[in-house]
């Protein structure tokens with residue numbers, strides 16, 4: 001689709017208004033919100049990621065791309081949440097200490113809400129205390145953690161170990177995700193599951209709540 005190509009370019013160039021306009025056009029054309037999210041926005045951000053890695057794009061440009069992506073996500077958010085599904089569980093989610101990437105976990109939040117979960121998103125750069133406090137206050141069933149850096153992902157183990165030490169680890173289903181993780185890592189740190197993407201997070205959460 002030509003417009004989707006254009007959106008990949010606009011995201012690359014950090015053009016927020018253009019992205020918002022195009023999201024609205026795709027909606028008018030009858031595209032499903034999830035399709036727009038994955039094919040236009042997430043795929044576009046993958047291209048940005050490759051050139052960021054290769055030193056073609058730098059932080060300021062990637063920030064603009066992230067901002068444009070958030071503009072598009074904001075339009076889709078209410079539509080994804082519109083299912084009217086009854087609440088099937090409560091989740092706390094946040095990015096770990098030292099890590100400020102939040103697009104992935106915002107997407108997981110949107111999809112979980114759309115599927116009928118109540119979600120408390122505690123944002124970025126969370127030390128272990130934040131997770132524990134939020135889980136207790138919110139009376140969560142599920143704890144979700146996100147990390148996008150190989151240097152921050154080990155902190156997930158710190159959180160799980162601390163919870164185990166306090167004797168509260170088994171009160172929660174612990175799900176982890178983020179680009180540098182994999183299933184083996186999830187197992188090694190003692191999480192209940194690694195979730196490759198937001199759709200898998202929803203499926204896994206539903207299965208484990210059943």
Ligand code: B1M
Pocket residue numbers: 042045046048049050052053054059060062063066093098099100101102103104105107108143144145146147148149150151175176177178179180195196197198199201
């Ligand atoms: Co950063 N960055 N970044 N960055 N950044 C990466 C992650 C990187 C892979 C880029 C690259 O080199 N190719 C690289 C990490 C390399 C590594 O660790 N091996 C990197 C780096 C190095 C850095 C800095 C260190 C750069 C610097 O300063 N020199 C710095 C670190 C800052 C910090 O955190 N302390 C940095 C900064 C930034 C920006 C601020 C510019 C910006 C973030 C803006 C923001 O989030 N508000 C940014 C961005 C945008 C990226 C890339 C390009 C895109 C990330 C993204 O949003 N993807 C990224 C490249 C890449 O990932 N390919 C990169 C889209 C998003 C939908 O996908 O987050 O993977 P993702 O989430 C998915 C799944 O992973 C999963 O579901 C989501 C939806 O399907 N998932 C979960 C995620 N969390 C989950 C939690 C769950 C379940 C599933 O819980 C249950």
